Amino acid sequence: MPRKTMIEAIRDALDVSMGRDNQVIVYGEDVGFFGGVFRATQGLQAKYGKSRCFDAPISESGIVGSAIGMAAYGLRPCVEVQFADYVYPAYDQIVSEAARLRYRSNGDFTCPIVVRMPTGGGIFGGQTHSQSPEALFTHVSGLKVIVPSNPHDAKGLLIAAIEDPDPVIFLEPKRLYNGPFDGHHDKPVTPWSKHELGEVADGHYTIPLGKAAIRRPGSAVTVLAYGTMVYVAQAAAEETGVDAEVIDLRTLLPLDLDAIVASVKKTGRCVVVHEATLTSGFGAELVSLVQENCFYHLEAPVARVAGWDTPYPHAQEWDYFPGPARVGRALIETVEA
Amino acid sequence: MADAGMLRFHVPEPEVRPGGTPDFSNVTIPKAGSVPRPEIDVDPRAIRDMAFSIIRVLNRAGEAVGPWAGLLSDEELLQGLRHMMTLRTFDARMQMAQRQGKTSFYMQHLGEEAVSCAFRKALQPGDMNFPTYRQAGLLIADGYPMVSMMNQIYSNEADPLKGRQLPVMYSSKEHGFFSISGNLATQYIQAVGWAMASAISNDSRIAAAWIGDGSTAESDFHAALVFASTYKAPVVLNVVNNQWAISTFQGIARGGSGTFAARGLGFGIPSLRVDGNDYLAVHAVAKWAVERARRNLGPTLIEYVTYRVGAHSTSDDPSAYRPKAESDAWPLGDPVIRLKNHLIHKKVWSEDRHIQAEAEILETVIAAQKEAESHGTLHAGGKPSTRDMFEGVYAEMPPHLRRQRQQAGV
Numbered sequence: 001m002p003r004k005t006m007i008e009a010i011r012d013a014l015d016v017s018m019g020r021d022n023q024v025i026v027y028g029e030d031v032g033f034f035g036g037v038f039r040a041t042q043g044l045q046a047k048y049g050k051s052r053c054f055d056a057p058i059s060e061s062g063i064v065g066s067a068i069g070m071a072a073y074g075l076r077p078c079v080e081v082q083f084a085d086y087v088y089p090a091y092d093q094i095v096s097e098a099a100r101l102r103y104r105s106n107g108d109f110t111c112p113i114v115v116r117m118p119t120g121g122g123i124f125g126g127q128t129h130s131q132s133p134e135a136l137f138t139h140v141s142g143l144k145v146i147v148p149s150n151p152h153d154a155k156g157l158l159i160a161a162i163e164d165p166d167p168v169i170f171l172e173p174k175r176l177y178n179g180p181f182d183g184h185h186d187k188p189v190t191p192w193s194k195h196e197l198g199e200v201a202d203g204h205y206t207i208p209l210g211k212a213a214i215r216r217p218g219s220a221v222t223v224l225a226y227g228t229m230v231y232v233a234q235a236a237a238e239e240t241g242v243d244a245e246v247i248d249l250r251t252l253l254p255l256d257l258d259a260i261v262a263s264v265k266k267t268g269r270c271v272v273v274h275e276a277t278l279t280s281g282f283g284a285e286l287v288s289l290v291q292e293n294c295f296y297h298l299e300a301p302v303a304r305v306a307g308w309d310t311p312y313p314h315a316q317e318w319d320y321f322p323g324p325a326r327v328g329r330a331l332i333e334t335v336e337a
Numbered sequence: 338m339a340d341a342g343m344l345r346f347h348v349p350e351p352e353v354r355p356g357g358t359p360d361f362s363n364v365t366i367p368k369a370g371s372v373p374r375p376e377i378d379v380d381p382r383a384i385r386d387m388a389f390s391i392i393r394v395l396n397r398a399g400e401a402v403g404p405w406a407g408l409l410s411d412e413e414l415l416q417g418l419r420h421m422m423t424l425r426t427f428d429a430r431m432q433m434a435q436r437q438g439k440t441s442f443y444m445q446h447l448g449e450e451a452v453s454c455a456f457r458k459a460l461q462p463g464d465m466n467f468p469t470y471r472q473a474g475l476l477i478a479d480g481y482p483m484v485s486m487m488n489q490i491y492s493n494e495a496d497p498l499k500g501r502q503l504p505v506m507y508s509s510k511e512h513g514f515f516s517i518s519g520n521l522a523t524q525y526i527q528a529v530g531w532a533m534a535s536a537i538s539n540d541s542r543i544a545a546a547w548i549g550d551g552s553t554a555e556s557d558f559h560a561a562l563v564f565a566s567t568y569k570a571p572v573v574l575n576v577v578n579n580q581w582a583i584s585t586f587q588g589i590a591r592g593g594s595g596t597f598a599a600r601g602l603g604f605g606i607p608s609l610r611v612d613g614n615d616y617l618a619v620h621a622v623a624k625w626a627v628e629r630a631r632r633n634l635g636p637t638l639i640e641y642v643t644y645r646v647g648a649h650s651t652s653d654d655p656s657a658y659r660p661k662a663e664s665d666a667w668p669l670g671d672p673v674i675r676l677k678n679h680l681i682h683k684k685v686w687s688e689d690r691h692i693q694a695e696a697e698i699l700e701t702v703i704a705a706q707k708e709a710e711s712h713g714t715l716h717a718g719g720k721p722s723t724r725d726m727f728e729g730v731y732a733e734m735p736p737h738l739r740r741q742r743q744q745a746g747v
Contacts, residue, residue, distance in 0.1 A: 025537060051537045057567055062526055062560030069467070069530025069544070072515060075537065077530075089556070096520040097527065103729045105508040105516035106498045110732070142730050165732040210735065254735035 003198040005191070007177045009151035010040045010116075013158035014078065016204050018048050024162055025070060026053045028063055028080030028116075037082060038118060038177060060090035064115060068097050071111045071167075078162050084119040084171060085128040091136070098167040099142030114161045118174035119147070120228055120275050121312055122181060122321050125174075130312040132227075132276035137169045138253045138285065144168045144209055145253040147226040149176060150197035153250060156207030164209060173227040181228055182235035183323035212256035214263070218245035220335050221269035224260060224286050226250065229273040229322065236327035242335050244271075252282055260286070261293045268299040269337075271330050273322060278306040300337035303330045351586035355656060359666035364642075366668050369396035369612075370403020374621075377629045381607040388598035388608040391642055394617040395675050399682035405621040409458075411685045417458065417616050418676050418686070420478040421450035422694060425673060426702045427473070427483060428647075431490055434706070435504075435651045439714035440490050442504045444470050448646030448664060451616040451672035452577055454478045456545070459623035460513065463542040467515045467528035470505050471577065472547050481512045483702065487709035494719030495712035501726070522548055522555030525574070529564045532572035532630070543571040543630040551582020553597055554590040562638075566604040569635035573626040574601065576638065577613065579645035584658040601638030613643030614672040617679070642669065723747045 004012065017024045026041055032055035035042030044053040056063050060081055067077035081087045087094070094115065101111040121130030137145045144166055148154040154172065161168040175181045179191045192198030216234050220243040223233040230248045237244035245263050249256065264270045270290050272283040283304045290302050305322045313320055352360045372392045375384050394406045401407065409417070428445040435443040446453070453474030460466075466475050476486060485497055489507055492500040498508060508516035515524060515531075528546030535542045548558060553576060565572055576597045580587050587597075594600060601608030607629070611622040619641065626637035646664040648655050680686035713719035727734065727742040734742070 025534075057560075057563050059560045059563060061557055062564050065523060065526030065557055065560060066530030066533060066564050069527035069532070070534040070537075072527065073465075073531045073534035073538075075534045092520060093523060093526075093557075097518060097523050100518075101516060102732070104498065104502050104506070104518070105510075106501065107729055108497075108508045108510045109516050144731075254737060257736065 001199040001201055003193045004151045004200040005178050005198070006148070006151045006154050006172070007038055007040050009155040009200045010158055010172065011042060011044070012200060013155040014041060014044060015047070017078070017159055017162045018044065018052060020204060021076065022052070023075045024052070025075050025077045026079070027056045027077070029056055029058055029082050031055060031080050036080065038174065040080070060086055061093050064090035064093040064098065067113045068093060068101065068111055071113045072101070072109045076112050076162060078114040078116065081115060081117040083129055084117040084133050085131045087115070087117055087133060090115070094137070094143070094167070094169070095140050099140045102166065103142060110165060111167045112165050114158070114168045114170050116170045116172060119171040120173040120175050121317070122175040122183070122185070122228060124314060124317050125312070126314040127311045132274065132307070134171055134252055135276060135280060135282045138282050142167065143253060144251065145171070146209065146251050147171045147173065148250060149173065149227055149230040149248050150180070150195070151192050151200045152197045153207055153213070155200050156205050157209065157250065159204065160206040160209050163206065171227070175228045180231045182231040183321065184235065185318055207250070210251045210254045210256055212250055212259040213248045214245060215248045216244065216246040218243040219267060220244060221271060221331055222247060222260070222263040222267045223271050223273060223331070224249060225273045226252065227275065229275060232322065232324050232327055233273055235324040236331055239324055240328040240331050242331040244331055255289070257289060257293065260290065264290055264294040265297045268297050269334050270298070270302045271305065271327070271334050272302065273305045273327055275307050275322060277309050278304060279309050281306055300334050303334050305330045349588040349592070351588065351659070353660055353663070355658065355660055357660055359660045359663040361666055361668050364668055367391050367393065369393040370406065372403070372405070374404035374625070377625060377632065378634055379607070381605060384607060385602055388602055388610060389595055391610050391612050392618050392622055393612040393615055394621060395615045395679050399675070399678035401617055401679060405618055408621050408624060409617060411683065413458065414616070414676065414680060415685065417454060417620070418673070418680060419694065419698070420454040420474065421616070421673050421676065422698050423702065424450045424454060424474045424477045426698050427477065427486070430702050430706055431487070432651065434490070438716065439710070440492070440504050441715055442651055443490065444505050444650045445647035446471055446473060448671065449577065449579055449613065449643050450474055451619050451676070452613050452641045452643060455616045455619035456575070456623045459620055459627045460545065463513070464545065465513045465515060465528070465531055465542065466545045466547065467524035467531070468517060468547045469524070469549055469552070470517055471549065473505065473507070475514055476507060476509065476512060479512045481509055481514070483705040484708050487706055488712055491709055491712070491714045492720065493709065493713035494721060495709070496721055499725040499728070500721035521552040522557040525561040526557045526564060529561045529570045529572050532570035533564070533568050536568070536571055541631065543573070543627060545573045545575060547575045547577065549582060550576065550578040550580065550587040550597060551585060551590050553600065562601065562604040562606060565636040566606055569633070571630035571633065572636045573623065573630055574606070574636055574638040576640045577643065578640050579643050581645045581649070581659070583649045583653060596640060598638060598640035606636050606638050608638040608640070610640045610642060612669055613641030614669040614675060616672060616676045644669065
């Protein structure tokens with residue numbers, strides 16, 4: 001099977017979706033002629049024409065707001081926000097409009113849009129090129145929220161998101177665009193061509209939304225992670241020798257609670273890991289659900305390893321980013337508790 | 338360098354406050370028929386002056402004059418009068434129903450009836466409006482059942498929106514009326530997106546965006562003008578300037594700009610200003626802009642100059658911030674009376690027939706109200722099920738919502 005980077009897999013997903021359904025429209029800042037600042041839309045305008053893939057003015061609320069209008073018309077826009085850090089001007093359109101259109105109109109109008117945005121840190125992106133705002137979306141009724149961690153999933157989940165009848169926030173960890181990253185910034189990065197999850201089937205396939213995947217089976221503790229943290233957690237397990245079961249949530253909303261509960265009931269312990277800041281982060285929801293559903297199986301408090309409650313710094317990148325050492329300590333503390 | 342002195346902060350104020358004598362001497366009203374009617378493919382630069390004038394058809398004598406006159410038949414005008422009278426009666430009954438506790442909230446159109454009623458008749462089936470909460474005339478003039486509107490206002494068991502929405506936030510795809518949101522200006526850019534979609538699909542349908550004077554200050558107004566201008570979207574960008582945004586006079590949103598129509602000029606969008614209380618003028622200008630959009634000539638911005646005669650909503654008391662008699666002094670008068678006088682002048686209408694029509698309309702509205710109330714009102718009678726509360730968040734109910742619905746015992 002061909003191996004692709006995550007960027008190539010995303011481009012492939014857009015290509016497949018646009019080829020199958022001429023109602024799929026792709027636009028955003030620098031998305032058209034140039035093919036995107038991360039090359040995710042390269043070649044699409046040449047292949048499908050300017051009516052299907054085009055450049056947009058620098059206006060996030062304009063991009064998302066116009067996409068909602070297009071969806072109400074009957075198209076399936078898949079728009080890009082250049083960095084998740086810049087989604088806030090579109091927040092009103094996403095929360096007040098896209099998420100509620102079906103509900104408030106009793107299905108008279110619907111909003112099958114996808115908003116793609118590169119997310120996460122670990123790239124010396126500083127305050128406005130590193131944020132992980134997923135909790136701002138998982139709190140919103142009516143949205144679906146996806147964070148893929150590898151090329152195979154990225155393609156299947158993005159095609160599923162585009163075909164989904166409801167609005168989807170699709171957060172792409174840009175640190176994973178070219179290869180998996182386990183937090184060891186001092187070691188050379190391996191490309192996706194050397195990783196089995198870099199295998200991306202040609203043509204159309206989907207991965208169902210709302211389904212988690214076990215990346216590392218284990219018996220001592222369950223690690224709930226998504227995006228870049230999946231690889232950090234796997235590295236932490238190998239380096240500490242703790243037999244952790246690493247679950248890649250893939251979809252945060254709706255969440256695969258069954259997979260989480262089955263694992264925690266088996267291991268009796270749980271560590272939640274994310275890059276986003278700790279307080280009121282998505283981890284709080286995960287911990288709460290584990291506590292509610294697995295209380296009598298828990299042998300230790302559920303731990304959280306997250307970004308600190310500060311804006312994302314520049315020089316202190318690796319003191320901020322929850323790397324394998326911090327995650328490893330939490331694994332050991334949790335299994336010894 | 339010379340001492341420029343201390344800076345002073347500027348906050349615009351309306352001419353008159355409660356207790357003062359209403360004064361509209363600052364509002365320049367051109368004579369009816371004095372503004373030319375350009376070809377629809379006119380170079381926008383050639384009609385910049387139109388953003389600072391007011392297109393008017395009906396003069397003081399009730400005659401239709403000038404190049405924008407003569408587009409509607411007597412029959413169409415009589416129908417237009419009936420629509421406006423129906424909306425006014427509907428408003429009065431629903432305002433009263435709110436006072437009687439049958440619903441929590443209502444918003445009237447008093448004085449603005451011509452804007453939405455006349456605009457609707459310039460559209461074709463399939464076109465889509467993206468209205469605010471003060472364009473119910475679009476529904477009335479398109480024959481949407483009044484009973485359905487009332488069911489929505491009462492949040493009763495027949496409410497088409499299942500009790501999920503605040504009163505007056507209607508939705509009807511079938512009648513080209515996009516779902517209303519409480520968040521101001523959001524629909525303006527959505528209308529542009531809908532129009533872009535129609536162009537992308539090589540369709541012939543066009544969109545109409547709606548916004549009030551106050552909400553033009555929202556960033557989505559700006560986004561909409563940028564996108565409409567960039568992509569030459571087939572959209573009519575309507576600004577209803579009723580002088581007031583709750584308690585805030587229009588100068589707060591307008592600032593140093595001469596008019597709201599002038600906002601469009603910087604985007605290269607042809608921008609017209611029209612007498613919003615003149616049914617014929619509203620219709621003629623709307624038709625011009627709709628035709629431009631339909632012929633792929635791009636967007637048009639229209640500012641409707643009108644006056645919000647009623648309170649902002651049933652939760653508002655305008656006597657706290659403007660003179661009580663201000664609406665009487667409004668120089669563009671009352672849209673219903675002006676069309677009525679025109680039709681009397683044309684000898685196709687009379688005072689007697691008007692009084693008779695008022696009684697008939699009231700009877701029709703009361704009959705609709707009785708029917709709606711047979712399905713319940715907010716606090717009495719039939720209501721939407723609790724189960725409905727959980728439906729429609731997504732196309733398919735996800736597991737966490739199923740669990741919550743079970744917890745709620747439904």
